[in-house]
Amino acid sequence: MLVLVLDSATPAVTAAVVEVGEPGVGDPGVVVRAGRSAVDARAHGELLAPQVDSVLREIGARPRDLAAIVAGLGPGPFTGLRVGLVTAAGMGQALDIPTYGVCSLDALGWSAARVNGPGRAAPGKVLAATDARRREIYWAVYADRVRVTEPQVGRPVDVAAAVARMGVLSAIGEGAHKYAAVLPLALLDEPRYPTAEALAALAAERVRAGRPGERLTPLYLRRPDAVAAAGRKPVLQA
Amino acid sequence: MADEPLVLGIETSCDETGVGVVRGHTLLADALASSVDEHARFGGVVPEVASRAHLEAIVPTMRRALDEAGVTLADVDAIAVTAGPGLAGALLVGVAAAKGYAVAAEKPIYGVNHLAAHVAVDRLEHGPLPEPAIALLVSGGHSSLLLVDDLAGGVQPLGATIDDAAGEAFDKVARLLGLPFPGGPPIDRAAREGEPDAIGFPRGLTAPKDLAAHRFDFSFSGLKTAVARWVEARERAGEPVPVPDVAASFQEAVCDVLTAKAIDACRAHGIGTLVIGGGVAANSRLRALAEDRCAKHGITVRVPRPKLCTDNGAMVAALGSHLVAAGVAPSRLDLPADSAMPLTVVSV
Ligand SMILES: [Zn+2]
Numbered sequence: 198m199l200v201l202v203l204d205s206a207t208p209a210v211t212a213a214v215v216e217v218g219e220p221g222v223g224d225p226g227v228v229v230r231a232g233r234s235a236v237d238a239r240a241h242g243e244l245l246a247p248q249v250d251s252v253l254r255e256i257g258a259r260p261r262d263l264a265a266i267v268a269g270l271g272p273g274p275f276t277g278l279r280v281g282l283v284t285a286a287g288m289g290q291a292l293d294i295p296t297y298g299v300c301s302l303d304a305l306g307w308s309a310a311r312v313n314g315p316g317r318a319a320p321g322k323v324l325a326a327t328d329a330r331r332r333e334i335y336w337a338v339y340a341d342r343v344r345v346t347e348p349q350v351g352r353p354v355d356v357a358a359a360v361a362r363m364g365v366l367s368a369i370g371e372g373a374h375k376y377a378a379v380l381p382l383a384l385l386d387e388p389r390y391p392t393a394e395a396l397a398a399l400a401a402e403r404v405r406a407g408r409p410g411e412r413l414t415p416l417y418l419r420r421p422d423a424v425a426a427a428g429r430k431p432v433l434q435a
Numbered sequence: 436m437a438d439e440p441l442v443l444g445i446e447t448s449c450d451e452t453g454v455g456v457v458r459g460h461t462l463l464a465d466a467l468a469s470s471v472d473e474h475a476r477f478g479g480v481v482p483e484v485a486s487r488a489h490l491e492a493i494v495p496t497m498r499r500a501l502d503e504a505g506v507t508l509a510d511v512d513a514i515a516v517t518a519g520p521g522l523a524g525a526l527l528v529g530v531a532a533a534k535g536y537a538v539a540a541e542k543p544i545y546g547v548n549h550l551a552a553h554v555a556v557d558r559l560e561h562g563p564l565p566e567p568a569i570a571l572l573v574s575g576g577h578s579s580l581l582l583v584d585d586l587a588g589g590v591q592p593l594g595a596t597i598d599d600a601a602g603e604a605f606d607k608v609a610r611l612l613g614l615p616f617p618g619g620p621p622i623d624r625a626a627r628e629g630e631p632d633a634i635g636f637p638r639g640l641t642a643p644k645d646l647a648a649h650r651f652d653f654s655f656s657g658l659k660t661a662v663a664r665w666v667e668a669r670e671r672a673g674e675p676v677p678v679p680d681v682a683a684s685f686q687e688a689v690c691d692v693l694t695a696k697a698i699d700a701c702r703a704h705g706i707g708t709l710v711i712g713g714g715v716a717a718n719s720r721l722r723a724l725a726e727d728r729c730a731k732h733g734i735t736v737r738v739p740r741p742k743l744c745t746d747n748g749a750m751v752a753a754l755g756s757h758l759v760a761a762g763v764a765p766s767r768l769d770l771p772a773d774s775a776m777p778l779t780v781v782s783v
Contacts, residue, residue, distance in 0.1 A: 242527045243769045246534035250768055260539045275483060276524045279490050280531045287535030290494050291508050415490070421483035 198264040199230070200404055201252075201288070202393040205245060205281030206273030206301035207327045207371060208238035212248035213393030214256055214263075217404045225398035226405075231255040232393050241280040249284070265294055267400040269301035269391050271416040272335040272348050273327065282413045295410030297400040302327065302348050302370075304391035306339030307399055309369040322365040324382060326356070326372030327390075334372035335418065338365055350418045353379040440512045440759035443500070443536075444752025445493075447529030448521025448549045449576060450474060450485045452492035455749030456504035456511070457756045462559045464503035465742070465749040468492035475616045479606065480575075486524040493532045500748065508540040513765065515755025518546030518783050519776025521576070526772035534768060543765035545755050546783040548776055549746075551590050553712035554583055555757055556750035560739040565708045569593075571697040573721075574713030574746075575602030575617065578693075580651045580700050581778060583710070586754070587761035592778045593700055594651025597640070601689055601715045604655035608662050608685050612678050622682045623718050629679030631687035631720075636661050638692045651700055658688055690721045694728050701734050710737045712750075717741035758782055 198218075204211045213232030220226035233248040253260060268285035271278045289296035305325035322345070326336040329350050336356050338346045345363075353376035360368075360382070368382040371389040388395075397404075439459025446453035450471050456464040470488035474480045501507060516533035519526055530546065537544040554570045570581040570590075578596035599607070602619060609618025614625065639654035640646070662685050669676050693715075701709055709729055715721060722738055729736040743749060763782060770783050 242531050243771050245531065246538055246768045249538050260541065275486065276527060279486060279524075279528055283490055283493060283528050283532045284535040286490075286494050287497075287532045288539040290497060291536050291539035417487075421481060421487065423477055423481040423484055 198404060199258060199262050200397055201249065201263050201266045202396050203245065203249070203266065203281045203285050204269030204301055204304070204391045204393070204396055205241045205277050206269045206271040207390045209234050209236045209390035210241045210244050210248070210277070210281070211391070211393055212245060212252055214252045214258060215393055215397040217397060217401050220401070225401055227394055227397040227401055229394050234390070238274070238277060241277040245280055245284055260288070260292055263292060263294060265404045266296045267396050267404070268296060268298055268413050269304065269396055270298040270413060271301050272329070272350065272418045273301060274330055275417060278415050282415055286413050289410060295408070296413055297403050298411050298413045299396045299399045300344070300348055300416060301391045302335060302337045303344060303399055304395035305370045305388070306337065306344060307342050307395040308388050308392055309339060309367070309385055310342040321367070322363060324356070324360050324365050324368040324373060324380070326368060326370045328372045328375055334376060336372065338363055348416055348418065357381065440756045441506065441510060442513050442515055442752045442755040442759060443508070443511045444748045444750065444755050445514070445516040445529045445533045446746055446748045446751045447489045447525050448517045448519070449525060449746055450480045450488070451746040452489050452496050453746060453748030453751070454496045454500035455747060455752040456500055456506060457559065457749060457752035459756060459760070460558050460562060462749050463506070464500040465747055466496045466500035466503060467747055468496045471617065478610055478616050480522070482522045482524055485522060486528055489525055489528040493528065508536060508542070511542060513543045513545055513755055513759050515545040515547050515751045515758070517549045517552065517751050518770060519549065519773035521549055521774060523772060523774040526774060530770065530772040538768070544768065544770070545758055546766040546770040547751060547754050547758070548778065548781050550577060550579060550581070550778055551586060551781045552750040552754040554581070554590070554710055555586055555754035556712065556743045557710050557737050557739045558757065559749060559753050560743060561737045564710065567704070567706055568708040568710055569697060569701045569704065569706050570710045570712065571693060572713045573601040573693060573711070573715035575606060576600055577713065578653045579778070580697060582704060587758055587763050587781060589781060590778050594649070594653065594696070596653040596655060597649065598654050598656035599659060601653065601655060601693065602713070604659050604689060605715065607659050611663055611666055612676070612681060619714060619718060622686055623720065625679050626683035626686045626720065629677070629681070629683030631683045633677070633680035634665060634684040636684050636688040638688055641692060641695070651696055653692060653696065655689065658685065686718070686720050690718065690724045693721060694725045697725070698728055698732055698734060702732065707733065708735050708737065712739065712744055714745045716744040
């Protein structure tokens with residue numbers, strides 16, 4: 198089954214066409230047929246649709262050949278995150294195919310377990326972190342691919358204290374790299390951003406089972422900056 | 436006619452999520468979801484709240500528009516979307532959605548100018564627009580006088596507000612008077628019980644010295660301050676504030692300047708058609724005064740029904756169908772949302 202995978206929760210904007218087949222032993226049964234990823238936090242809106250068009254063309258597929266769409270739900274900076282989700286939702290509606298959401302941090306957690314395999318980096322609990330701007334990170338902790346904390350947003354120094362208490366030894370993701378000086382953890386070099394393979398693998402069971410499509414609700418984790426207009430201020434008394 | 440272009444339009448530049456469907460000059464559907472209630476307690480539109488609401492509303496609004504029009508995405512000839520001007524994050528939701536629909540349905544996309552769409556929507560109500568025409572666009576976000584030579588090719592700005600937009604002045608004065616947000620409708624209602632000449636509020640940029648540099652520009656900030664000063668003086672004196680009279684006199688000051696300058700623009704350019712659009716065009720006094728004054732000068736005034744004056748998807752579809760019919764090339768898939776899109780650009 199051909200599945201379109203989109204993620205715009207980080208400075209990287211990613212589109213890929215993935216073949217989702219039957220899983221083998223130690224193999225999630227997903228193969229990336231064509232993928233594009235570009236790092237430019239300011240241009241998600243410009244980059245994503247051409248990427249979708251180009252991955253489909255690369256493998257000679259039409260949009261109607263897609264069986265499902267998988268999208269990273271964040272957490273991520275709001276404006277960029279919405280680009281991927283609304284593109285996925287619109288395409289899903291236009292093609293009448295299901296859309297499935299995956300927490301973008303889970304994709305990093307999944308990848309950490311992969312690179313953490315025998316003879317690689319430290320096993321055990323891993324911190325996945327992305328840049329939340331305003332000197333904060335979005336983060337969650339994984340134990341062998343299973344998320345053991347809720348996705349959260351916080352200051353790196355507070356996250357460092359929290360993960361120390363949890364016995365986390367290593368970290369993955371751009372947020373961990375950016376604040377490496379504050380987070381005393383072994384860094385996994387790659388991937389820095391959620392990969393299409395990981396996102397597809399995390400949704401593969403739902404895709405294969407033909408589960409009902411899901412509404413793609415972003416993980417904002419922050420309230421909107423909305424300052425209530427003050428009551429009437431006397432204009433004359435400056 | 437079935438061979439006229441069938442175009443779908445998406446609008447998300449402020450707090451209204453609109454999807455419209457138009458065939459040629461015929462309106463087939465105009466579905467709208469508004470987040471205005473979510474902004475009311477802030478006394479103005481909160482951009483992030485608007486963006487979040489657009490993301491939630493776009494799919495159901497699209498479904499309603501397609502159902503109402505009795506068409507599918509496969510049937511449409513093109514998808515048009517507001518590319519600017521407007522709130523950056525809000526525009527981006529609509530543009531990204533439109534691209535998703537366009538890529539999936541393999542349709543051309545047109546990123547269009549919101550202000551030109553406010554002019555184009557009148558085609559749905561009154562048929563093809565005589566060109567050239569003068570357009571007066573007044574809303575919470577914009578107050579502009581435009582010379583429309585060729586709606587498909589370019590619109591020439593003649594003047595604009597130098598401070599507050601006309602609709603913003605309505606919102607601020609409504610707040611002064613303890614009326615709800617948005618301020619246009621409650622002021623219009625209150626004004627019906629009041630005297631428009633009860634209080635002589637100032638007419639911005641109408642003095643001879645201002646006209647030299649700002650003949651077609653507007654200013655509403657001084658008016659707002661004058662209303663505030665008048666109301667406060669009353670309150671300090673312990674006297675009741677005659678809300679209907681203040682509303683009527685304020686509204687008269689706004690509508691007087693808007694219509695006088697619009698007619699001056701028509702006469703200066705020898706143009707016999709005035710189109711009025713934007714949310715403030717729903718104001719009953721503006722409509723009446725424009726009709727009255729234009730009739731005296733032999734100018735035809737065209738104001739679409741109130742629902743088409745406020746932001747909606749039909750106006751975007753109306754402009755899109757005009758562009759398709761005129762043979763204008765579609766936009767590229769990497770078209771940006773441009774919060775400061777210039778008026779001279781009708782489609783990107
Ligand atoms: Zn508008």
